[in-house]
Amino acid sequence: MKTFNIKNIKRLFVLMTSMAWLLGCGVDFTKTNATSGLTEAEMIADAFQKGSQKTTFLITDAPSDDFKSVMVDILSPIVLTMDSGAIVNVPFPDNLPIRVDLLELDGVSDLLANADIPAGIISKVALTLASPEIVLLDGTVLHSGDIDLPNPVLTITPADAIVVPGGEGITVQIDVDVENSIKIDVTGTGRPIFRPVGSVVRVNEAEPEGIEVRQVKGEVVRIPGIPGNPKSFLLKHRGRRHFIPVDADAAMIKKFNEDATFDALEPGQLVEVGGIIQRHVLKARYVFILPRDHRALHGIIHDLTATSFDLVLLKKHPEGAADLD
Numbered sequence: 001m002k003t004f005n006i007k008n009i010k011r012l013f014v015l016m017t018s019m020a021w022l023l024g025c026g027v028d029f030t031k032t033n034a035t036s037g038l039t040e041a042e043m044i045a046d047a048f049q050k051g052s053q054k055t056t057f058l059i060t061d062a063p064s065d066d067f068k069s070v071m072v073d074i075l076s077p078i079v080l081t082m083d084s085g086a087i088v089n090v091p092f093p094d095n096l097p098i099r100v101d102l103l104e105l106d107g108v109s110d111l112l113a114n115a116d117i118p119a120g121i122i123s124k125v126a127l128t129l130a131s132p133e134i135v136l137l138d139g140t141v142l143h144s145g146d147i148d149l150p151n152p153v154l155t156i157t158p159a160d161a162i163v164v165p166g167g168e169g170i171t172v173q174i175d176v177d178v179e180n181s182i183k184i185d186v187t188g189t190g191r192p193i194f195r196p197v198g199s200v201v202r203v204n205e206a207e208p209e210g211i212e213v214r215q216v217k218g219e220v221v222r223i224p225g226i227p228g229n230p231k232s233f234l235l236k237h238r239g240r241r242h243f244i245p246v247d248a249d250a251a252m253i254k255k256f257n258e259d260a261t262f263d264a265l266e267p268g269q270l271v272e273v274g275g276i277i278q279r280h281v282l283k284a285r286y287v288f289i290l291p292r293d294h295r296a297l298h299g300i301i302h303d304l305t306a307t308s309f310d311l312v313l314l315k316k317h318p319e320g321a322a323d324l325d
Contacts, residue, residue: 058109069135081124119166154196251284
């Protein structure tokens with residue numbers, strides 16, 4: 001029987017708390033626009049097909065062996081200072097905070113927001129952090145009340161100029177340096193001090209490898225989601241008012257724990273998607289079709305195959321007999 005430590009399991013199932021393309025509020029999928037004759041969903045898919053002019057903001061972190069977990073709330077909005085002195089606020093969907101485990105972002109990125117940014121040069125990027133929680137290597141959990149956060153605002157001056165061209169979106173990646181953000185107050189209380197530091201760069205998401213994201217959960221809204229691509233769908237991220245066009249042409253598709261085809265997808269289904277972001281389109285490597293009651297499935301992890309993402313649960317029936325699900 002294979003064994004896996006909890007950190008490896010967590011890395012396979014990274015919680016993407018938000019795929020945050022900010023595309024407005026309260027979209028009615030069935031409402032038809034009087035001018036264009038298209039539904040809102042069709043207009044969104046068409047806009048992505050033509051190429052988004054919005055700037056995408058990501059957050060990531062380098063690996064660290066000093067802690068098991070570093071959870072933190074990132075508060076809306078991201079605050080940009082332009083070289084002209086103008087201040088630009090980039091809100092998250094619904095202005096809700098996004099909670100992430102920074103150590104789970106080793107090699108992947110979490111999307112924070114997407115917004116129209118005026119042409120110019122970004123001279124500063126500021127994030128406000130809150131409610132840190134640290135799990136030490138010995139399993140000790142330090143809650144926010146156990147951690148000093150003297151300055152919750154992470155303000156970064158880019159090492160290289162981040163130029164936002166007129167009429168064209170770019171991708172900006174914020175890297176939080178966990179190891180250098182957390183210190184122990186050895187002369188005073190002995191409590192950890194969380195003083196966030198990091199860097200910010202413009203990334204080229206047109207590169208063939210793209211930007212990797214994982215475990216993006218949502219509801220299928222429309223098939224196909226990209227005009228001209230029959231194996232695509234429009235994904236509404238669960239609990240958020242934004243939409244993601246998914247190219248599933250090369251995706252491994254599984255229904256619950258069995259192989260499936262694209263034809264198994266239909267509007268209204270809950271899915272989990274992982275893959276790469278290229279020009280605001282999620283090119284899926286895998287699509288998991290989730291049961292409606294997937295949160296109610298509990299059991300012991302019996303086997304985990306990293307190459308195929310198979311997860312087998314060993315559950316007990318009421319009469320005590322065991323079964324593989």
